[in-house]
Amino acid sequence: MTSSGLMRNVYRRVLNASSAILGVERTKRLDSCIRFGRKLDLKNPRTLSDKIVWIELNTDQALAARCTDKYAVRSYVEEKGLGSILIPLVGGPWAKASDIDVDGLPNQFVLKATHGCEMNYICRDKTKLDYNDLMEKTTLWLKQDYSRACIEPHYKLVSHRLYAEEFIGGLGDVVDYKIHCINGEPSFVLTCSNRENSLKLNLYDLDWNPIRGLQGPMKSNNEMSRPGKLAEMIEISRTLASDFEFVRVDLYEENDRVLFGELTFSPACGVLEYFTDSFVEKWGEVLHVKGLD
Structure with a gap:
C-alpha cells in the first residue's frame, strides 16, 4: 500500500472513532473543515452544502441509495421511460472479483463498482489485459466502505457488486455533463x-x-463547446430529478446521442469545495427542503 493509501486508511479510522464518540453530524462538520476548508451549519442550514448534507443525515435515503447504486439505478432510469440512454451492459453483476467472466467480455469494456467513486477499470484491448491487476483492484473496491470513508450514510444501503458496460471512450475523450437539479428542476451545468x-x-x-x-x-481557463443535445439533456435531467429535492444528473454526449452516467446525491461529500462560498449561498436560498422550510 502506498503512503497516501495508508494515510487515507488511518484518517478513515479516525473518522469512524469520531463518529462513535462525537456523533455523525459533528464528525461530518469536522471532516468538512479539515479536508475541504468549509464550515457546515447543520443546525440552521442555509447554503447548498449545508442543505445537501442535512438531507443526507436527516431524511429517508432508501430511494437515493437505490439510485446511487450504479447498477440498480438502471431500472429506475427505465421506469422513467429513458432506457434508451443507458450504456449497454456487457457483463455482471458479480458479487466477487473471481466471478468476473473475463472470457465473456468484449475486447473493449469498462468494469465498474456499484458502490463508490473512482472505481472504473477501462480495458481498451483485452489481449493486453493485466488479469492480476484487474483482480487486485476489483477485490480492493469490494472491500471499501464509502459510507465510512466520506461520512455518507446512504452508501450503507448500496450492495457491493461489479458489472461491465460497453466502452464509449477513455477518460480523456469524454466530457461529463453534470446537471445540478434543485427542487426537481435543472439549475446549472x-x-x-x-x-x-x-x-x-x-x-x-x-x-x-x-x-x-x-x-x-x-x-478551467478554456471554455467548452455547447453540446448539440443540451436541450435534450435538460429534459432528461428534469425527468430523472422529479422525485428529489436535490440530485446531480451526469450525462454524456456520444455520436449525436445522450448517454446516462449516474445520479449523485452528495457530490464531493456534499461539501462542494470547488464552488465559491457565494455560489453555494445563492443556490442554498433556492433549494427548499421539507422539514427545514
Missing part, C-alpha cells in the same frame, strides 16, 4: 474534462452562458 491528465471544470447556465462560481486549481 458543471462540466468535467481532461480526466486523464489534470481534471478541469467549467460552469454554465442552462443557455450555455459561462457563470461564475468555481474556485481552486481545477477551474
Whole structure:
C-alpha cells in the first residue's frame, strides 16, 4: 500500500472513532473543515452544502441509495421511460472479483463498482489485459466502505457488486455533463474534462452562458463547446430529478446521442469545495427542503 493509501486508511479510522464518540453530524462538520476548508451549519442550514448534507443525515435515503447504486439505478432510469440512454451492459453483476467472466467480455469494456467513486477499470484491448491487476483492484473496491470513508450514510444501503458496460471512450475523450437539479428542476451545468491528465471544470447556465462560481486549481481557463443535445439533456435531467429535492444528473454526449452516467446525491461529500462560498449561498436560498422550510 502506498503512503497516501495508508494515510487515507488511518484518517478513515479516525473518522469512524469520531463518529462513535462525537456523533455523525459533528464528525461530518469536522471532516468538512479539515479536508475541504468549509464550515457546515447543520443546525440552521442555509447554503447548498449545508442543505445537501442535512438531507443526507436527516431524511429517508432508501430511494437515493437505490439510485446511487450504479447498477440498480438502471431500472429506475427505465421506469422513467429513458432506457434508451443507458450504456449497454456487457457483463455482471458479480458479487466477487473471481466471478468476473473475463472470457465473456468484449475486447473493449469498462468494469465498474456499484458502490463508490473512482472505481472504473477501462480495458481498451483485452489481449493486453493485466488479469492480476484487474483482480487486485476489483477485490480492493469490494472491500471499501464509502459510507465510512466520506461520512455518507446512504452508501450503507448500496450492495457491493461489479458489472461491465460497453466502452464509449477513455477518460480523456469524454466530457461529463453534470446537471445540478434543485427542487426537481435543472439549475446549472458543471462540466468535467481532461480526466486523464489534470481534471478541469467549467460552469454554465442552462443557455450555455459561462457563470461564475468555481474556485481552486481545477477551474478551467478554456471554455467548452455547447453540446448539440443540451436541450435534450435538460429534459432528461428534469425527468430523472422529479422525485428529489436535490440530485446531480451526469450525462454524456456520444455520436449525436445522450448517454446516462449516474445520479449523485452528495457530490464531493456534499461539501462542494470547488464552488465559491457565494455560489453555494445563492443556490442554498433556492433549494427548499421539507422539514427545514
